[in-house]
Amino acid sequence: MSGVRSALRLIDAALAPEPLNAQTVTLNAPKADVQWLDLALQLCSASVLTGWGLLVLFLLAGDGIRMSALRAGDWFRGAGLAALIGVPGLVFYLGAVHVGFSRQVVPTTLDAVWWQAPVLLVWSFANAFAEETVVVFWLVTRLRQLGWSTPAVIGASALLRGSYHLYQGFSAGLGNIVMGIVFAWFFTRTRRVWPLIVAHFAIDAVAFVGYSTLVEPLGLAGLFGS
Template sequence: MPDGLRSWLAPPPPTGRGAEVIDDPARRRLVVTEILVVLAVTLGLSALRSALSLIDSLLATTPLSEQQVALNAPAAAATLVDLALQLTRILQLVGWGAVGAYLLLRAGFAMRDIGLDARRPGRDAAATVGLAAVIGIPGLGLYLVAHAVGVSLTIAPTTLTDTWWRIPVLLASAAANAWAEEIVMIGYLLTRLRQLGWSANRSLLAAAVLRGSYHLYQGFGGFVGNLVMGLVFGRYWQRTGRLWPLVAAHTLIDVVAFLGYAALKGHVSWLP
């Protein structure tokens, strides 16, 4: 293995704000409780629902690859009610991310401590494109292979009707998903686990497994793909301390998936 890659894969030493481990038992209990509460009302609960959804799919007589799951689906028959419900879901995701950021602020962190600042826009933009390519292109290939061998449901990134608000909602949904996941799973969770004395590798693996788990409703391909995404994104943050590239790259991946599917569905033979 090249020395540069070995160095990147090796766990980095904890540095910066929050590197110190909380020793006081009472404070540790509060932090553990806080983590459990945050996960219970956000992505941890999503992981439980996702696992149950996969169990239900496996118990069905229809093979996984013949079942479909929509990531952005109509929520009401009336167009304006549907729009209102879509915006409500987006607002919920924004709120999840805001909870993680707010709790870090209350704990004494500034947003620059987790990489949410504008100190290096050029390098962050380049990292965004690189991360999106590293995850998005192999991710599409993994999905097609997993679907072909029957371990993934057919994923429809959108089944929204072609209304005037479809594209703005899909763009907002992509950004909201990215904001919620990267703030909670990377900025918040990895910071708090580091304060509890978890090693970089242990916290990275735990967060990545959780990320994969709340995508289990897509099948085993969704779990593996998002597990790998969690490992890559988490290590990037541990190495650089930059969170904006992760939010932006995740947004870009989802935008391409949502809009690309809407444009290509029915026009290409390779898309399930």
């Protein structure tokens, strides 16, 4: 349903009087006006997201399927995947905003308080852990058990990933489909999830923390369409 809801939000945005590239969407917004309450709500929400990933690991473990432990090489593979996806993805996003195929994505509007960066890192991990365990590890495993071919499995995983990012714009859906193809293909070849989590975490952490500590304070947000 996340994909359907995201698609409906994109349709609503596309039908609005102002063009897509004149609209903004915020990824990490305050949840309360009181700082300590906002911090508590941020951590609770991130914990729920992480919990979905833990639930998937529990369900797969019941069938004797366990995620391999984190290894040193996973950090290097993850960094490589992050660069492969992140750098072209940023260029694609900037081009899409310029031609009107994407909304302006604001990584965070959290207050500049001491816990801002740590919470953004927590969100980066929660997003990465939940998405890669559910959309890749669980979905690919279950579809293979149902007898789906490798191309079909990769396509299904990629389309699901792209669908629930559509609220950001057409380009976000397409870009995440490409990311989904690469990540699902990598998993079918290596059966390793941690490099995907590391890569996803790195992409989000650079976007979230980099925006809050460099882009916004230096007044460079306009360069990124926000």
